[in-house]
Amino acid sequence: MGVCAKASSCSKEAEKLDDSSSNFILREGNPCHFLETCCPVTQLLAKPRKPEAIKDVSCGYSNPGASVFREKVGSSKSGYADYGEFPWMVALLKTGAAGWVDENYLGGGTIIHPSVVMTVAHKVDTLKPEELKCRAGEWDTQSEYEAYTHQDRSVDKIIVHEEFFRIHVHNNIALLILKKPFIKEPHVGVACLSLALPPPGTVCYSMGWGEDFTKSAKYANLLKKITLPLVSGDDCQRRYRNTRLGSRYTLHRSLTCAGGEALVDTCIGDGGSSLVCPVGNPGDLRYAVVGMVAYGLECGTENVPGVYVKVPELYDWVGTQMAREGFNRSTYDVGTEAQFKLRS
Template sequence: MKLQAVPVLIMTLAFSSADNFWGLVSPTPAAVSVFRTCYTNQQELGTCVKSSMCDMEPPKIDADTLIDYRFLPLRPRKSANECAFLMICCPRDKIRSGPVPPTIRTTSGCGYSNLAAARFRQGTRGSNSGYADFAEFPWMVALLNNTKSNHPNAGTGPGYIGGGTLIHPSVVLTVAHKVDTFSEGDLICRAGEWDTENDNEMYTHQDRDVRQIILHEQFNKLRSHSNIALLMLATPFVLQPHINVACLSHTMPPPGTLCYSMGWGRDFTRGKYYASVLKKIPLPLVDPDQCERKLRSTRLGQKYYLHHSLTCSGGVANIDTCIGDGGSSLVCPTGNPADLRYAVVGLVAYGIGCGQADVPGVYAKVPELYNWISTKIAMEGISDMPYVLN
């Protein structure tokens, strides 16, 4: 099962095994028979399977109908024969004995966007749908609460907490305010997630336990100063085409640079519900002095000042990160534009509402905190730093 939604801040979910790569093994006749029977456009009798299991071109997917919100009932099928999202009706004589993985370019280094995997979700590139393609941000991690205790954010079972960034197979970077009240045993990090409502992706996600939470010593929760944390994992993630490490930037690009954030937080433009498919949010960087002036015109008042450990982006009406996106990365293009490579410059921290014109969002400033990150990782006995740009 996948992430389900409840109102406000918590999304409940059931966990599937990190090692259970469903659909990446040869199906048996018995396994195929449990899938839905369907009819193709040519009225051939078929079976609903993942597109990688069918020896025919998958149909185009309409970007405008991709999303089912977790708190809303699922869209009814048009007919009893219609297949579920991300599956196709395959004639039974064209069902493969094993899947054919998509061709994803091999890259050496951090921060590469695997847009070649968008073949999995055909017809949506360049659609400006507001949602990321599969494997577009392979460093994105979902932070999950694995406790049924009386923790205020625990809900009734495992739930979604916020976002994180994979910067080493054994290290996840996030904001401190998302994890400062949790114990290590409460947290699970999930990499490789995309659509939270089904397991039909070409590659499945992986879950890892957290063995240690490291908070910045100067973290000030009231003002969000030095709002950063490292999650040291009990076992490393296995890097795959849809799971890879991010680059961290030493410096901030100039104001106006178009960057991106992502997450499964509230999709305020489509209702008060969490997104089921990973969002992709274009956000221009904002000059710190200009950001401070704009935020002083809000309820923060004239005494507000932007701390040196914070930076800003956005301020465009109806385009913003929102509740539930905390901890997700803010990434900016780096190097040759044709390489589709990004570096993390910020982590979603806070804002005044969501998507208000001329009200930028505030992010933990990664270049300012870069040395702290490297020092803490080295102190843990980790010598390799794959997040370093080269």
């Protein structure tokens, strides 16, 4: 006899018992939520298993499935991320309710150090630290069935770029210093930051829980994964001048662009989420952050790319602020070998 349970609440011995060649009854007609496992009652644990210790790996490594969940829930250009696929992804939430409340969701952020989250300034420049918290390890906002729980952290300090210009969204970057560091787990990790942009046309990815406009949903329940080619600054500026913004539109040096395909785009509520490109060997599943979601015209309009904060342009600013706060900048260093492959 089996019952539905989190994978962490079922003993590892149950994995040996759960064999399709000898245990058809356990698997047939499984009524469990897709993030649960059907666990024999004799294998239920009094306390959930703690996450296994993970190696202190370098930044930027994806962990699709987070060692426990391997089913892909989306494979299109505008689909959903796998559980743990972007372990540096953070949800910015207003303080208040312990659970996920859509009205409290502000946007995305990126873990660049266990105690530091990078995001866009326009999401946090009017807030006090006590009004904001950061959540790592989230995936399905409407479920508590994930194998590992999310981690919430209070914000101690908000550092906004001193030349942030809200009207035109220039230098749109901020760092959030946390009161307590995040703990590395299979679904929580640190991102790499890139020193340079890959060539235009490079296929990169963004994510977020913002508006799921292809399904007419205000917010996505599952973390989205959007496939986006990079667009050169000159090309992006030309395309925007062909919109209602007109010929005076100028793309600032602190911004870059990606996308431009109909119905494939980040959207309202995704602001601050990272734009990441593959680095290193293709089989490594390693990424570096080249941008953050900033703005666009509508969502998913053909030939109109999304505009992203250009992280390489602001790389030195991030390093200066990290040093002032006493943090080691090596946490987000992608390394010379991987960086070289990024530029090629």
